[in-house]
Amino acid sequence: xxxxxxxxxxxxxxxxTESASKLIFKSGFQDTGMDEIARNIGVxxxxxxxxxxxxxxxxxxxxxxNMTILESTMxxxxxxxxxxxxxxxxxxxxxxxxxxxxxxxxxxxxxxxxPEIKKxxxxxxxxxxxxxxxxxxxxxxxxxxxxxxxPEIVAKKLIxxxxxxxxxxxxxxxxxxxxxxFREGVSAILQAPTPKP
Amino acid sequence: xxxxxxxxxxxxxxxxTESASKLIFKSGFQDTGMDEIARNIGVxxxxxxxxxxxxxxxxxxxxxxNMTILESTMxxxxxxxxxxxxxxxxxxxxxxxxxxxxxxxxxxxxxxxxPEIKKxxxxxxxxxxxxxxxxxxxxxxxxxxxxxxxPEIVAKKLIxxxxxxxxxxxxxxxxxxxxxxFREGVSAILQAPTPKP
Amino acid sequence: xxxxxxxxxxxxxxxxTESASKLIFKSGFQDTGMDEIARNIGVxxxxxxxxxxxxxxxxxxxxxxNMTILESTMxxxxxxxxxxxxxxxxxxxxxxxxxxxxxxxxxxxxxxxxPEIKKxxxxxxxxxxxxxxxxxxxxxxxxxxxxxxxPEIVAKKLIxxxxxxxxxxxxxxxxxxxxxxFREGVSAILQAPTPKP
Amino acid sequence: xxxxxxxxxxxxxxxxTESASKLIFKSGFQDTGMDEIARNIGVxxxxxxxxxxxxxxxxxxxxxxNMTILESTMxxxxxxxxxxxxxxxxxxxxxxxxxxxxxxxxxxxxxxxxPEIKKxxxxxxxxxxxxxxxxxxxxxxxxxxxxxxxPEIVAKKLIxxxxxxxxxxxxxxxxxxxxxxFREGVSAILQAPTPKP
DNA sequence: CATGAATGAGTGTTCATTCAT
DNA sequence: GATGAATGAACACTCATTCAT
Numbered sequence: 068x069x070x071x072x073x074x075x076x077x078x079x080x081x082x083x084t085e086s087a088s089k090l091i092f093k094s095g096f097q098d099t100g101m102d103e104i105a106r107n108i109g110v111x112x113x114x115x116x117x118x119x120x121x122x123x124x125x126x127x128x129x130x131x132x133n134m135t136i137l138e139s140t141m142x143x144x145x146x147x148x149x150x151x152x153x154x155x156x157x158x159x160x161x162x163x164x165x166x167x168x169x170x171x172x173x174x175x176x177x178x179x180x181x182p183e184i185k186k187x188x189x190x191x192x193x194x195x196x197x198x199x200x201x202x203x204x205x206x207x208x209x210x211x212x213x214x215x216x217x218p219e220i221v222a223k224k225l226i227x228x229x230x231x232x233x234x235x236x237x238x239x240x241x242x243x244x245x246x247x248x249f250r251e252g253v254s255a256i257l258q259a260p261t262p263k264p
Numbered sequence: 265x266x267x268x269x270x271x272x273x274x275x276x277x278x279x280x281t282e283s284a285s286k287l288i289f290k291s292g293f294q295d296t297g298m299d300e301i302a303r304n305i306g307v308x309x310x311x312x313x314x315x316x317x318x319x320x321x322x323x324x325x326x327x328x329x330n331m332t333i334l335e336s337t338m339x340x341x342x343x344x345x346x347x348x349x350x351x352x353x354x355x356x357x358x359x360x361x362x363x364x365x366x367x368x369x370x371x372x373x374x375x376x377x378x379p380e381i382k383k384x385x386x387x388x389x390x391x392x393x394x395x396x397x398x399x400x401x402x403x404x405x406x407x408x409x410x411x412x413x414x415p416e417i418v419a420k421k422l423i424x425x426x427x428x429x430x431x432x433x434x435x436x437x438x439x440x441x442x443x444x445x446f447r448e449g450v451s452a453i454l455q456a457p458t459p460k461p
Numbered sequence: 462x463x464x465x466x467x468x469x470x471x472x473x474x475x476x477x478t479e480s481a482s483k484l485i486f487k488s489g490f491q492d493t494g495m496d497e498i499a500r501n502i503g504v505x506x507x508x509x510x511x512x513x514x515x516x517x518x519x520x521x522x523x524x525x526x527n528m529t530i531l532e533s534t535m536x537x538x539x540x541x542x543x544x545x546x547x548x549x550x551x552x553x554x555x556x557x558x559x560x561x562x563x564x565x566x567x568x569x570x571x572x573x574x575x576p577e578i579k580k581x582x583x584x585x586x587x588x589x590x591x592x593x594x595x596x597x598x599x600x601x602x603x604x605x606x607x608x609x610x611x612p613e614i615v616a617k618k619l620i621x622x623x624x625x626x627x628x629x630x631x632x633x634x635x636x637x638x639x640x641x642x643f644r645e646g647v648s649a650i651l652q653a654p655t656p657k658p
Numbered sequence: 659x660x661x662x663x664x665x666x667x668x669x670x671x672x673x674x675t676e677s678a679s680k681l682i683f684k685s686g687f688q689d690t691g692m693d694e695i696a697r698n699i700g701v702x703x704x705x706x707x708x709x710x711x712x713x714x715x716x717x718x719x720x721x722x723x724n725m726t727i728l729e730s731t732m733x734x735x736x737x738x739x740x741x742x743x744x745x746x747x748x749x750x751x752x753x754x755x756x757x758x759x760x761x762x763x764x765x766x767x768x769x770x771x772x773p774e775i776k777k778x779x780x781x782x783x784x785x786x787x788x789x790x791x792x793x794x795x796x797x798x799x800x801x802x803x804x805x806x807x808x809p810e811i812v813a814k815k816l817i818x819x820x821x822x823x824x825x826x827x828x829x830x831x832x833x834x835x836x837x838x839x840f841r842e843g844v845s846a847i848l849q850a851p852t853p854k855p
Numbered sequence: 856c857a858t859g860a861a862t863g864a865g866t867g868t869t870c871a872t873t874c875a876t
Numbered sequence: 877g878a879t880g881a882a883t884g885a886a887c888a889c890t891c892a893t894t895c896a897t
Contacts, residue, residue: 075856095373097294101892111858113894122892176373178434179290192435223432223441224425224449231428235420237375238389244420252421255452276881298867308883310869319867469877489767491688495871505879507873516871570767572828573684586829617826617835618819618843625822629814631769632783638814646815649850650843670860692888702862704890713888 080118080128082108088129092170096126096177127183133170134191141195145202149209152202157229157249161242169237171230196222212257224256277315277325279305285326289363289370293323323371324380330367331388333360338392342399346406349399354426354446358439366434393419409454421453474512474522476502482523486564490520490571521577527564528585535589539596544605546596551623551643555636563631565624590616606651618650671709671719673699679720683757683764687717717765718774724761725782727754732786736793741802743793748820748840752833760828787813803848815847 086107090099101122105112119125144156160168177184199222206212212221229249236245283305287296298319302309316322337360341353357365368388374381396419403409409418426446433442480501484493495516499506513519538550554562571578593616600606606615623643630639677699681690692713696703710716731754735747751759762782768775790813797803803812820840827836 079856095377097292098377100890112892113859114857116893117856172369172372175431175434176292176370180292180295189436192432220445220448223437224445224452227428227432227445228421228425228449229428230431231424231426234372234427234431235389235424237372239386240420248417248421248424251417252425252453255421255455256449258452272881297865307881309867310884311882313868314881473877489771491686492771494869506871507880508878510872511877566763566766569825569828570686570764574686574689583830586826614839614842617831618839618846621822621826621839622815622819622843623822624825625818625820628766628821628825629783629818631766633780634814642811642815642818645811645850646819646847649815649846652846652850666860691886693886701860703888704863705861707889708860 076118083115083118083125084128084132087125088133088170089166091126091129092133092166092173095173123181123183126177127181127187130174130184130187133167133174134187134194136167137171138191138194138198141198145198149202149205149211153225153253154246154250157232158246160233161236161245168233172234172237192226195226199225206257221256225253228252228256273315280312280315280322281326281329284322285330285367286361286363288323288326289367292370293374320378320380323374324378324384327367327371327381327384330364331384331391333364334368335388335391335395338395342395346399346402346408350422350450351443351447354429354443358433358442365430369431369434389423392423396422403454418453422450425449425453470512477509477512477519478522478526481519482527482564483560485520485523486527486560486567489567517575517577520571521575521581524568524578524581527561527568528581528588531565532585532588532592535592539592543596543599543603547619547647548640548644551626552640554627555630555639562627566628566631586620589620593619600651615650619647622646622650667709674706674709674716675720675723678716679724679761680755680757682717682720683761686764687768714772714774717768718772718778721761721765721775721778724758725778725785727758728762729782729785729789732789736789740793740796740800744816744844745837745841748823748837752827752836759824763825763828783817786817790816797848804850812847816844819843819847 083104087099087104090104090107093099101112101115104125105115115125119128140159141156144159145152147155174184174188178188179185196219200219203212203218203221203225207218232240232245232249232252235248236242240248280301284296284301287301287304290296291300298309298312301322302312312322316325334357337356338353341356342349344352368385371381371385375385376382393416397416400409400415400418400422404415429437429442429446429449432445433439437445477498481493481498484498484501487493495506495509498519499509509519513522534553535550538553539546541549568578568582572582573579590613594613597606597612597615597619601612606612626634626639626643626646629642630636634642674695678690678695681695681698684690685694692703692706695716696706706716710719728751731750732747735750736743738746762779765775765779769779770776787810791810794803794809794812794816798809803809823831823836823840823843826839827833831839
């Protein structure tokens with residue numbers, strides 16, 4: 068890694084963030100030491116402070132990074148065969164390593180500790196809602212969804228259901244069960260007749 | 265706090281557990297010090313060790329306590345007007361203090377670190393599934409549910425959906441929105457036609 | 462134990478001291494808790510403070526007690542067959558439980574911490590020297606000792622040798638080896654011709 | 659303390675070990691805090707953990723260090739005028755600082771609590787026996803020792819006697835007395851006629 | 856830019872001692 | 877006289893952060 072490369076700093080930040088991501092979402096934020104993050108990429112603790120002002124800032128960055136990755140995973144799943152998009156998404160997701168597929172829950176545990184983390188999570192949630200909303204709209208145009216009045220509401224239901232299924236997996240539900248529960252639930256939510264308020 | 269009360273020890277344990285619950289939910293398990301838990305109820309750190317052998321044991325107890333509260337909230341909701349049971353449940357739940365209703369999300373973050381916590385959470389999950397399963401069976405007999413083959417599967421879907429909605433609330437969704445999303449989602453899941461595998 | 466007995470306090474002190482002795486010389490002073498000493502005789506910690514002002518005072522008393530016992534053991538050994546007195550002593554001693562035969566070493570480790578303990582140990586040493594000196598004098602009159610000029614000097618040599626042998630046992634020397642080494646050494650010391658200064 | 663010295667770490671370890679030795683001898687192992695050891699050399703507690711993984715490891719190192727010093731004192735004494743070797747040894751030894759010459763008595767008090775300490779002490783004892791045994795063999799060839807059958811047995815007697823004399827010094831015997839007792843005792847042990855079993 | 860020695864505030868836990876009952 | 881709940885100062889050990897080199 069030649070040190071004269073113009074965006075050397077950015078590359079270094081990226082290397083560090085990736086190391087932090089992996090370790091944090093494997094062992095939790097508190098149980099991941101700066102030492103460990105540094106050793107993992109062959110530098111020393113002090114170096115991290117050349118690129119991040121504090122551990123909290125590094126967590127925030129790692130969090131952002133993971134949310135972005137997840138968002139693009141979502142985008143990709145929905146770019147393919149539209150009628151299979153949602154199912155593809157969870158199937159792919161469940162095959163990811165634990166530290167990726169559950170990072171979200173790990174991050175939630177930090178939500179009350181730092182307004183910055185809260186902001187990142189809330190923004191990510193809004194991002195997912197938005198991506199999914201436009202996907203639902205497409206489905207609706209194709210007649211694959213009941214004439215529910217508001218795609219955003221459907222999107223929020225699906226996201227909630229998805230997150231709940233992930234929790235069930237953490238609590239011991241098998242991947243097959245989870246996928247089958249998810250498929251049926253999604254179908255029920257999408258096909259439900261317009262509710263009468 | 266009169267020391268001659270016969271079950272003084274139990275009351276003391278309860279006081280400590282409640283204090284721990286509140287603080288742990290607010291700041292997370294690792295960031296809540298024994299000092300803080302003690303000071304919060306006007307005793308010193310050493311006193312806590314008269315009632316709990318370790319911080320981990322105290323966490324476990326707090327966890328169990330909150331799970332029990334949630335379980336009895338569930339039971340109560342289902343004992344009333346059967347057609348309103350599920351909705352009642354979330355309405356009641358959302359009115360519980362944050363540190364009760366969200367505590368278990370915080371606990372989830374510890375699930376990989378402590379087998380005892382994992383056991384408590386898994387058992388609680390199984391307990392919820394079982395309570396809800398028998399409730400669904402009743403609904404089915406009353407014809408309030410589609411002829412879905414397996415009440416347990418319906419129960420698991422509902423629990424996942426419910427948990428996901430709670431996460432949404434943590435992420436900023438308002439209680440009204442949450443209740444309305446929940447009502448519609450539950451109805452969709454209950455009324456869904458038998459899936460064809 | 463009727464509490465009106467006039468020297469109830471003395472009996473209680475004795476009971477406590479004995480409990481402390483056993484535990485202290487089994488596990489060491491620091492590793493024996495007041496709780497343990499109390500529980501061992503079926504009372505609670507607070508009770509000990511009715512009879513001793515501090516743990517240090519209790520240690521001192523226990524120390525004194527043990528020294529006295531050892532002194533009388535010595536006296537007894539030397540009251541019997543005079544020509545076998547010294548060997549009898551170590552044979553008997555080595556058959557005692559570790560916590561009795563090594564209590565001396567345990568106490569030595571505390572010698573720098575408390576002037577009171579130092580005083581007790583020094584006085585005990587002087588006591589042993591004195592007992593042994595008069596025993597040597599008797600042996601001398603019987604012609605069983607070389608005409609060494611000073612029984613006290615012989616006594617001090619024997620005590621040093623004896624203590625050293627005990628240390629060897631702690632370091633792994635077997636009891637048989639120890640006894641045989643002791644017997645030969647004692648004989649050498651007793652029979653040595655008067656040294657020429 | 660220049661930090662660029664090549665074996666800075668070794669020097670630092672040595673500094674710490676010496677500080678620990680002094681304090682442990684003075685106050686005992688349990689009563690010497692890491693804080694105290696650190697403050698004594700002008701660093702903070704945390705620093706000690708850069709060089710030793712635990713207090714027990716530091717004790718072990720201090721123990722080893724002192725044993726080595728004693729061993730080399732012994733070697734040196736025996737390399738000089740052979741007929742004066744043993745006496746030289748105790749004279750030299752008694753001039754060492756208290757925390758070196760008595761340290762191992764303090765260590766004995768830990769012998770039942772730590773297998774590592776026990777190993778160090780036993781190995782040191784065996785080392786002393788071995789050094790002294792070969793010295794006795796030399797003396798024997800020179801005719802300076804009675805024809806006692808086994809130099810190792812003589813060595814063990816001498817070591818026991820020596821250790822006992824050290825204890826006497828701890829109990830208040832003056833250095834002169836100790837040296838004179840030791841000289842006479844050694845002479846008696848070396849010159850003793852072969853015992854008849 | 857990178858190091859790694861050093862820090863210092865923090866952690867959970869223990870335990871001799873006190874005192875209201 | 878005896879209890880046992882409570883204390884508080886101590887402990888070994890950790891770790892994010894700093895800074896001279």
